[in-house]
Amino acid sequence: GPEKQFVTDDGTKTLWVVFVVMVIASAVFSALSWRVPVQRRLYHVITTLITITAAISYFAMATGHGVSVHTVKVRHQNDHVPDTFTEVHRQVFWARYVDWSLTTPLLLLDLSLLAGLNGAHILIAIVADIIMILTGLFAAFGSESTPQKWGWYAIACIAYLVVIWHLAVNGRAQAQAKSQKVSSFFVAIAGFTLVVWTAYPIVWGIADGSRKLSVDGEIIAYAVLDILAKPIFGIWLLLTHARIPETNIDL
Numbered sequence: 001g002p003e004k005q006f007v008t009d010d011g012t013k014t015l016w017v018v019f020v021v022m023v024i025a026s027a028v029f030s031a032l033s034w035r036v037p038v039q040r041r042l043y044h045v046i047t048t049l050i051t052i053t054a055a056i057s058y059f060a061m062a063t064g065h066g067v068s069v070h071t072v073k074v075r076h077q078n079d080h081v082p083d084t085f086t087e088v089h090r091q092v093f094w095a096r097y098v099d100w101s102l103t104t105p106l107l108l109l110d111l112s113l114l115a116g117l118n119g120a121h122i123l124i125a126i127v128a129d130i131i132m133i134l135t136g137l138f139a140a141f142g143s144e145s146t147p148q149k150w151g152w153y154a155i156a157c158i159a160y161l162v163v164i165w166h167l168a169v170n171g172r173a174q175a176q177a178k179s180q181k182v183s184s185f186f187v188a189i190a191g192f193t194l195v196v197w198t199a200y201p202i203v204w205g206i207a208d209g210s211r212k213l214s215v216d217g218e219i220i221a222y223a224v225l226d227i228l229a230k231p232i233f234g235i236w237l238l239l240t241h242a243r244i245p246e247t248n249i250d251l
């Protein structure tokens with residue numbers, strides 16, 4: 001019969017743990033917004049929306065929603081019988097892509113406002129980011145043929161390079177123009193973001209991509225990354241920006 005790559009009880013427990021972490025983070029971030037005047041709460045609003053979205057997505061995954069089984073035919077090398085295949089049935093948690101398509105633009109908005117990027121640059125970074133997530137979704141599903149799958153993956157990686165370019169080059173230049181304090185904070189938190197985000201396509205490559213990592217292993221890897229990229233990033237941003245008046249936003 002087909003090889004089955006499915007979540008087990010341990011994976012489901014991990015999903016529940018992350019759900020709870022995201023709910024707590026959302027409560028803490030909204031509580032923190034009371035410490036600043038109402039005109040200065042945009043970072044709190046954005047960052048709370050990020051963890052609320054993640055909490056909803058983890059609730060879906062923990063209760064068995066936002067997931068579907070993907071069937072892949074794997075061809076075997078066999079000199080005597082041409083075209084021997086086995087089937088792999090693997091669960092793909094598409095709820096992640098719904099989460100990422102909302103939360104990664106919001107994370108970029110946080111960083112863009114911190115740096116003081118202009119509207120055109122923010123728009124390019126966010127559109128490239130959405131293209132990255134949607135083509136990543138195509139890579140996960142449109143993959144009866146391997147070249148097609150890695151083709152989508154390559155397109156997503158190019159879009160990711162556009163995102164990085166905007167942060168590393170334009171974002172840094174704008175932050176520098178604001179002040180030394182803003183600049184060093186931006187370099188630190190954008191550098192952290194770059195390292196954490198770059199781990200996602202690596203995990204994808206060994207999980208959904210080549211199916212070497214089990215579904216439980218994939219859940220654990222993304223759990224660690226999601227906690228770093230959302231609650232840890234968020235608490236760092238909210239506590240630090242409050243001490244740097246130049247990061248205030250005039251809207």
Ligand code: RET
Pocket residue numbers: 100103104132133135136137139153156157160197198200201204225226229230
């Ligand atoms: C995919 C696969 C295709 C290639 C690339 C990817 C990048 C994903 C990234 C995700 C970041 C997610 C975050 C989530 C929430 O906290 C879609 C995995 C480049 C960068 C930060």
